[in-house]
Amino acid sequence: MTSPSPPDPAAARPRRQGGRIIALTLALGLLAGAMDAGRLQFDRWLDATPMPPLAVPVGTEVVARDGSLLRAFQVGDGLWRLAPPASGVDPRLLDMLIAWEDRRFASHHGVDWRAVLRAAGQAVRHGRIVSGASTLSMQTARLLERGPTADWRGKLRQARLAMALERRIGKDGILALYLRLAPYGGNTEGVRAAALMWFGKEPTRLTPAEAALLVALPQAPESRRPDIAARRGAALAARDRVLARAEAAGIIDADSAALARKTPLPTARRAFPAHAALLAERLRAAHPGAVRIETTIDPQLQRAAETMVARAISDGSERLSAAAIVADHVTGEVLAEVGTADFGATPRAGFIDMTRALRSPGSTLKPFVYAMGFDDGLIHPDSLIEDRPASFGRWQPQNFDRQFRGTVTVREALRQSLNIPVVRIADALGPARVVAGLRRAGMRVETQGGAPGLAVVLGGAGVSLHDLVSGYAALAQGGQRVVLHDLAGAAEAAGPGPVQGQRVVSRSAAWQVGDILSRIPAPEGRAQGRIAYKTGTSYGHRDALSVGYDGRFVAGVWIGRPDGTPVPGAFGGEVAAPLLFDLFDALGARHRPLPPPPPETLIAPNAHLPIPLRRFTAPGRVASADAGRLTPDSDPLTILFPPDGAELELTGDQIPVRLRGGVPPYTWLMNGRPAAIASPLTEARLPGLAGMSEISVTDALGRTQRVRLRMTRPLGG
Known part of the structure; x- marks a missing residue:
């Protein structure tokens, strides 16, 4: 069984x-x-x-x-x-x-x-x-x-x-x-x-x-x-x-x-979107539990900015990074914000938001010093100022190229980003007053030690890119403070208040600065005068910056290493300025031209300025162009040749001029335009122009003499 x-x-x-x-x-x-x-x-x-x-x-x-x-x-x-x-x-x-x-x-x-x-x-x-x-x-x-x-x-x-x-x-x-x-x-x-x-x-x-x-x-x-x-x-x-x-x-x-x-199936999982990644992370931390956070970011401009920033450092070392901000200075809305060139990348410190990091601003604070000087009646864009060796206590600042230009106009001093002239003006204003003005423009300025020193104006302080852009927005808005915001509806929710629209500098001072910045040579191949901008390079080439604006938008760029180590050969004008212009190009038809001057703006050549404005003189003292003191005891300034009312026949492209008295250096103008600047000699040669002309000369004390003459060319000449 x-x-x-x-x-x-x-x-x-x-x-x-x-x-x-x-x-x-x-x-x-x-x-x-x-x-x-x-x-x-x-x-x-x-x-x-x-x-x-x-x-x-x-x-x-x-x-x-x-x-x-x-x-x-x-x-x-x-x-x-x-x-x-x-x-x-x-x-x-x-x-x-x-x-x-x-x-x-x-x-x-x-x-x-x-x-x-x-x-x-x-x-x-x-x-x-x-x-x-x-x-x-x-x-x-x-x-x-x-x-x-x-x-x-x-x-x-x-x-x-x-x-x-x-x-x-x-x-x-x-x-x-x-x-x-x-x-x-x-x-x-x-x-x-x-x-x-x-x-x-x-x-x-x-x-x-x-x-x-x-x-x-x-x-x-x-x-x-x-x-x-x-x-x-x-x-x-x-x-x-x-x-x-x-x-x-x-x-x-x-x-x-x-x-x-x-239709073929997808063969790989895609990464989730991560545009404006560090901005998004900051907003989520500020609004815990929020399901949806609406921003002012323009998605097309944001993607374009991220591509441009990544391309700008693609040929550099793996530790090089960059950051950028684009905003509407009329509304204060941030339209694009790139905090790092490579989000998440360890070598580039891709988790650090370099739009908010405190870095040396280099020369980008200089326009604010000049604007304050314009407001205080210390200078005019066509005032003369000395770019010569000078001591401020124990500090003897140098120009970036260690060269000196002698007597220059304020316009040229800012356009060429000379150091000595801006320190002279900051010294006259007082460093505490300068820093207070910067903070009034919306910039958090961090200085080491006690009271701020004059070195702040040459980049001796910590300022974030975000705050720099905010400050330049104030210049673009005729000297009124602009509070940048990245949340949709933030401006309406805040309503009118004592900060938004607070006066930083006068309309005319803001326009004068913008006019000078718009004449800084644009990077090769770019349209001149489209934007007013300034570059900056920090000590040791640790930071390269460029900030600028047109009639509607303001933008800023930072390039460097997040760990603060030097980037040899990195200059703001060479690496940051092209990226800044790329950002404005991405705005396309939305570009707006810079505004005309306010009616109260004084626009005149040096010879027609009020005497106190013809040459910068620090309150209470007048520094010598040569190591002596200027005194009014010299002989009266007199143009010996040509005499007033003369008629000269031109035999070449120049005419000789000669003076007596006054205090050198001398600045000669032909029809209101500088023809010989900071000349130590009593003789010079000026351009010969057929027709009626006015020749003027100004000495180191601001005293001016002028003559009018007619110049003719020989028949057949």
Whole structure:
């Protein structure tokens, strides 16, 4: 007698599965009967359903001014899960989802009884599960509670929660939850995160192939990953089954379905957007818990600025970085902000926001010193000033090239970024007054030790690029302070106040500075006079900067190493200025010309200025051009030749002039234009111009003499 053979586990498995389906069917049948027999009791039972939290956490998203995504952040558990886009999800994706997962979604109340009976019958006939009966409402319930659903008790709990959800939040609420929670493999949940990860786009508009893949993946997110070669076939087959169902349901036509089947699957996951990445990080830290942060960033300009910044340092060392800001100085809105040339890169310290880091501003503070000097009546753009060796206490500043130009106009001193003249003016104003003016313009100026010294005006302080741009915005706005902001609606929320619009310098002083800066030679190949700008290079070539503005926009650029080590050969005019002009080029047709002078602006050559303005004289003392003191005891200044009213026949391109008395150096002007500057001699040769002309000469004390004469050319000459 043979003993009975042991049962076959494989054969027993379908019987168990069929038994579970039958048990579930009977349980749901009893539930349906209970609904009919005692509707009131059933309603109370549903209302008492324990509900999991319906507020599904989503990551913070920082968006541009047009609503497009700049950067998204993961939720606390490390998941990529985002709220559906404000513009909605492609309707075709929703139609495909319902056609594939739950055709009677619109008519059932959470449980599709017809699907349950069909699934039970198929299980009895085939001895295994052939089709499921889970509705979208039940799937959403399962995703919400994340509990076990392998046994019939779990399915019943899921069915109860699905019906309760239908009552509590309705069909639209259930779809919204599913679109947030549907799994797409790894740490990615929700349709929006999946569309960004697989297609690099929002799910607002999708192709049939893209929509079908997003419908198919949540059923088996890991085994259908298209970025893994061994699983790509399963992903393709599942997508095509969804397309076939969509074609049969009339959602897409046959041609669209055929074209979609030929569309290749994505083969790699894409990185989530990270534009204005460091700005976004700063805003998220400032607004913890915010789901959506709206900024003033112009997305096209932001992307262009990031490309330009990366290109600007592409030929440099791996430790070189750069930063840039573009803003509208009329509204104060920041339109583009690039805090690093390579976000996240360790060699370039890609997690440090160099728009907010305190760095040496080099010569970029000089325009503010001149503007204060204009306001105090110390100087005029055409005043003469000495660029000669000078001592200020123990400090003997040098020009960058260690050369001296002698007597120059203030205009030339700023245009050439000479150091000695600006220190003379700062000394007359007082360093405390200078720093107070800079801070009034919106700049946080950090100095070492106690009271600020004169070295501040040559870059001996810490100032951020953001604050420099804010200060130049004030110059662009006629001397009124501009508070830059990067949050949409921030200006309206703040309202008028004592800071925005606070007077920093007068309109005329701001215009005079801008007029000089607009005449600084532009980088090679760029349009001259389009923007007013200034460059700066810090001591030891650690920072190269350029800041400028036109009639509407202001921008600033920093290039250097975040760790503060030198960058040999890096000059603001050579490396930062071209990038600044690139940023203004990116503004295209939005460029606005610089404004005309305010009516109160004094525009006159040196010879026609009031005597105190013809030559800079520090209050209380007059420094000698030669190491002696200037005194008024010298002989009167007199032009000996040519005499006033003379008529000269030109025999060449120049005429001789000669004077007596006065105190050297002398500055000669022909028709109001400098012809010989800071000459130590009493004789000079000036351009010969046919017709009536005026020749004037000014000595070191500001005394002026002039003559008028007529010059003619010989017949045939």
